[in-house]
Amino acid sequence: MITSLAITSLYVLDQDEALDFYVGTLGLEIGTDADLGFMRFLTVRVPGETREVLLERPGAPSMDDATAGQVRDLVTKxxxxxxxxxxxxxxxxxxxxxxxxxxxxxxxxxxxxxxxxxxxxxxxxxxxxxxxxx
CATH class of the missing domain: 3.10.180.10 (2,3-Dihydroxybiphenyl 1,2-Dioxygenase, domain 1)
Structure with missing residues (x-):
């Protein structure tokens, strides 16, 4: 049985810029910022909350380059x-x-x-x- 939602994902084109916007401008806090080698696992959350948003760059390991390009286009739109x-x-x-x-x-x-x-x-x-x- 599922008991809660822990993390949801949002595609961003630049994780450093996303961190500056979501933490520096909106006032969220960093949940996790980990270099996994194959990707940067970067989450933010509302202070005091446990649910997090994964600020994810389109690309490997979840998609190939062509798909990542399509996703980047959709994000900007x-x-x-x-x-x-x-x-x-x-x-x-x-x-x-x-x-x-x-x-x-x-x-x-x-x-x-x-x-x-x-x-x-x-x-x-x-x-x-x-x-x-x-």
């Missing part, structure tokens, strides 16, 4: 994944990210299920942040 985060201060986080230079194409909007906004990471992946209704 925003078709490879979305992360959904929650916050208790959506307006404050939006202002903080704006001050850090994150391109925010929309302001937070009340959508009934909560107030949220979306943007893309430096590679094209979608990121959404919501504040549940009070």
């Amino acid at each position: 925003g078709a490879a994944g979305t992360l959904f985060f929650q916050t208790d201060d959506v307006q404050g986080l939006w202002r903080d990210l704006q001050s850090k230079g994150v391109e925010l194409p929309e302001e937070p909007v009340d959508r009934g299920y909560g107030t949220d906004f979306g943007f893309r990471d430096p590679f094209g992946n979608h990121v959404r942040v919501s504040q549940p209704p009070r």
Whole structure:
């Protein structure tokens, strides 16, 4: 029986740039940063959480070069994944990210299920942040 989700994967084109964005800009923390020889196993997580996101470069060992090229194309088009985060201060986080230079194409909007906004990471992946209704 499955009891929890531990790690999910998100493709990124440059792991150092991803680390800078997800840790330096968004405020996540490093879970694991290990050189396995055949790949760098790099995870991040929300501080205090146990679930992690593997920031994975498209390529070996999970795919050949041709497939990796196709995946890189999909990432840049925003078709490879979305992360959904929650916050208790959506307006404050939006202002903080704006001050850090994150391109925010929309302001937070009340959508009934909560107030949220979306943007893309430096590679094209979608990121959404919501504040549940009070």
